[in-house]
Amino acid sequence: MFHNILTILVITSCGGRAFAGLLDLFNVNTDYNAAFVMDSIFDVMSNDTKYLLSGDSTNPIETDVTFLCGNRNAPNLTQTVINDAGLSSKLVTSKPIVFITHGWLDNGNKIWIRSMAADYLKFVDTNVCIVNWSNLCLYGYALAANHTFRVGAYLSSFITYLNRQGIPLNKVTLVGHSLGAHISGHAGRYLGGKIAAIYGLDPAGPLFTLPFDVGPAKRLDSSDAQYVQMIITSRCTTGVCVGDGHENFYPTGGFVPQPNCVLPLFGNSETFEPLTCSHAHACTLFRMALNPQNVFSGKKCSSYSLYLLELCLFNKSTKMGIYTSRVGGDFYLITSMFEPYT
Ligand SMILES: *[C@@H]1O[C@H](CO)[C@@H](O)[C@H](O)[C@H]1NC(C)=O
Ligand SMILES: *[C@@H]1O[C@H](CO)[C@@H](O)[C@H](O)[C@H]1NC(C)=O
Ligand SMILES: *[C@@H]1O[C@H](CO)[C@@H](O)[C@H](O)[C@H]1NC(C)=O
Ligand SMILES: *[C@@H]1O[C@H](CO)[C@@H](O)[C@H](O)[C@H]1NC(C)=O
Ligand SMILES: *[C@@H]1O[C@H](CO)[C@@H](O)[C@H](O)[C@H]1NC(C)=O
DSSP states (O other): OHHHHHHHHHHHHTSTTHHHHHHHHHHHOSSOOHHHHHHHHHHHHHSOOTTSOOSOOOSOHHHHSEEEEEETTEEEEEEEOTTOTTHHHHOOTTSOEEEEEOOTTOOTTOHHHHHHHHHHHHHSOOEEEEEEOHHHHSSOHHHHHHHHHHHHHHHHHHHHHHHHTTOOGGGEEEEEETHHHHHHHHHHHHTTTOSSEEEEESOBOBTTTBSSOOOGGGSOOGGGSSEEEEEOSSTTTTBOSSOOSSEEEEEGGGOSSOGGGSSSOOTTOSSSSHHHHHHHHHHHHHHHTTSTTSOOEEEEOSOHHHHHTTOOSOOOEEESSTTOOOOOEEEEEOOOSSTTOO
16 A cells, blocks of 8 residues: 555656546545655655654744744845834834745745745735744644644734734735645634635645545635635645635646646746646746736636636636635636746
């Protein structure tokens, strides 16, 4: 069993059809373990799980989760804490605020997350904070997934603190990739669904909707904020199968591989492998869409097949990302292989 799964993963994760193999695992086996599958993918891709942390963290949450914040007047993001004596030099409480949260095995210093924060400041006059939970995400997948609840709770405490400093909840937006999408969902839920918006960038499927749905109270869904958008780019593999936001966007059907992740991979692919490349592509698309000149128009449709056949029941379109007109529903679009991918 062990070796079979690894063999399948080796074969499939080295090919353009990574999703087909994983889909087989998710659908056919009755005794597989989604966390094991995730760890195996990591094994296969990195050749090494040795640097994963072991045992559980006993650190206080404020050392395991840090917030790096800034705004147009203070573009160098600096660590900001609850009851921060220097808050006014880091955040402008009269402006809205956006939190960007990374996923599994990632951290707050990656180019993609720094670029997203910088682009937010460039195109939107807002405060921005990166949620760095690297100390709690460098674990095997199951424990990292479990940590999303803790991190979400702490993020909600930090937002409650900022709320008391004068930032209303309806000016708070959360953006999260993969497990970071569920952290955003937990934080939104702990705040009673009152924050303005959550953008879930390819929310993680395993242990949330695969092998079974843990239910909306334990994952990102539309009740977690006034408006929830999901951008799905590795459907039913690392990502969820079906979006559960007010609006769900499925670039190229939401499937692996995304157009820039097709083998052979070129310089504009996010990683060296189609599945993780596609999973990360949601972040790139969201960042591109922060620039109002890059319009990703999604067409409302009941399925990708009907979209391809031009048999959509609705005559409605809207923009993917923050400039959506909030029509509501599922939207499909074809993206390009090359930046800005419109
Ligand atoms: C994995 O390990 C093998 C044997 O040590 C090595 O030849 C190979 O280059 C490694 N692959 C990666 C992707 O690091
Ligand atoms: C931001 O940091 C860079 C490099 O550390 C420094 O050169 C620059 O002056 C800083 N900018 C501001 C506005 O503090
Ligand atoms: C992110 O958190 C880790 C672990 O707490 C820390 O070592 C690292 O310096 C932090 N990164 C940034 C950019 O603050
Ligand atoms: C997951 O986290 C919760 C609370 O954060 C804890 O009670 C539970 O034991 C954890 N489960 C596992 C399997 O780690
Ligand atoms: C769809 O809507 C557009 C403008 O909203 C309109 O011009 C067009 O005729 C409509 N098409 C159909 C088939 O209803």
